[in-house]
Amino acid sequence: MRWVAVVGARPNFMKIAPIYRAAVKHEGIEFFLVHTGQHYDGGMSDVFFDDLGLPQPDIHLGVGSGTHASQTGRVMVKFEEAVQEHGADLVIVVGDVNSTLAGALVASKLRIPLAHVEAGFRSYDRDMPEEINRVLTDAVSDFLFTPSEEASSNLLKEGIEKDRIFLVGDVMIDNLFANAGKAARSGIGKELGVEKGEYAVLTVHRPANVDSHETLSAIIDALRELSCRVRLVFPLHPRTEKMLSRHGLLEDLRAIRNLIVSRPLGAMDFQWLLTNARLVLTDSGGVQAESSALGVPCLTLRDRTERNETVKLGTNVLVGLDGDRIIMEAEKALSGSRPEPARISLWDGKASERIVEALLARRDSDRGGFRL
Numbered sequence: 001m002r003w004v005a006v007v008g009a010r011p012n013f014m015k016i017a018p019i020y021r022a023a024v025k026h027e028g029i030e031f032f033l034v035h036t037g038q039h040y041d042g043g044m045s046d047v048f049f050d051d052l053g054l055p056q057p058d059i060h061l062g063v064g065s066g067t068h069a070s071q072t073g074r075v076m077v078k079f080e081e082a083v084q085e086h087g088a089d090l091v092i093v094v095g096d097v098n099s100t101l102a103g104a105l106v107a108s109k110l111r112i113p114l115a116h117v118e119a120g121f122r123s124y125d126r127d128m129p130e131e132i133n134r135v136l137t138d139a140v141s142d143f144l145f146t147p148s149e150e151a152s153s154n155l156l157k158e159g160i161e162k163d164r165i166f167l168v169g170d171v172m173i174d175n176l177f178a179n180a181g182k183a184a185r186s187g188i189g190k191e192l193g194v195e196k197g198e199y200a201v202l203t204v205h206r207p208a209n210v211d212s213h214e215t216l217s218a219i220i221d222a223l224r225e226l227s228c229r230v231r232l233v234f235p236l237h238p239r240t241e242k243m244l245s246r247h248g249l250l251e252d253l254r255a256i257r258n259l260i261v262s263r264p265l266g267a268m269d270f271q272w273l274l275t276n277a278r279l280v281l282t283d284s285g286g287v288q289a290e291s292s293a294l295g296v297p298c299l300t301l302r303d304r305t306e307r308n309e310t311v312k313l314g315t316n317v318l319v320g321l322d323g324d325r326i327i328m329e330a331e332k333a334l335s336g337s338r339p340e341p342a343r344i345s346l347w348d349g350k351a352s353e354r355i356v357e358a359l360l361a362r363r364d365s366d367r368g369g370f371r372l
């Protein structure tokens, strides 16, 4: 059986890697990897293939950046051609980026069985383009693999049939566990000149935070103040760097004395940096889960999250872009002892195995394909 997986952006590589590892253990599954090229520079793409032990993509669609419509449309056109040429018994899409939605629309219209991994996450914030991708991808998927009970219940509320929903846990956590040993050997601490437990790490890239001068200035002001209390490491997402330059704020950021600006990091280097951080500030979805699993206090620079379990049971606090709140919560975290890693149901490193088992169980051995 040919399982065609669509990946395009950094978080996709993190999510597909454990699924790839679980699938190729089974003879009879041919895992065919399609890279859409949504993220294309080395630091956002190539390094993840090496770090995560992913094979080189079978096909590269090379779509590059663009507006949402042009990027989604280009992936659709090229992915449709690829699937028609190479064939697919199943298409797997992960997460919530434009490539996820484009792959889902193509597969569903070609009537190829479609699996969505990380189904059911909802921030209920349509200002996030990812939220629109999530809702639409879930609506057309045949197999919806959810990371949490809340995600499953979100799908039920949208009228999705129960027997299409599989609660399997969070594949991001699979990666974290699988890579712990390799990440521990990273030399990034030395390279950046930071010691374990003596710095905070920051990741920001959501359009709502980085597209306007106002929000970027609010972030820089908060960082300036926070840098008086703790050393900061900021691996800059290319989008954030572009927006800082466009708004003439890159030099203001670089001028903060106790803040190290770095390139976006590979998976192992970033895992080392996160594991050994005193605190993380982020607007990333994945980092909220990873920090809770590692027991690193996390301040999320958003007003809502699709990962409420990390707030209820983990280390996550939603602080938005309110400078006073950021400093107050950061001080609280910096003065307290390190929290325990969160114990969250199905965060056991086996979500991907459950996904592959569930798919194999739905194979239709008489007619080939799947029972839908």
Ligand code: UDP
Binding pocket: 010, 011, 014, 172, 203, 205, 235, 263, 264, 265, 266, 267, 268, 270, 271, 283, 284, 285, 286, 287, 290
């Ligand atoms: N990450 C990374 N290098 C970095 C920053 C993040 O490897 O410099 C990883 C992080 O550990 C997480 C994933 O990238 O697994 C999150 O990606 P991103 O924040 O781009 O997407 P989101 O999770 O918000 O969809």
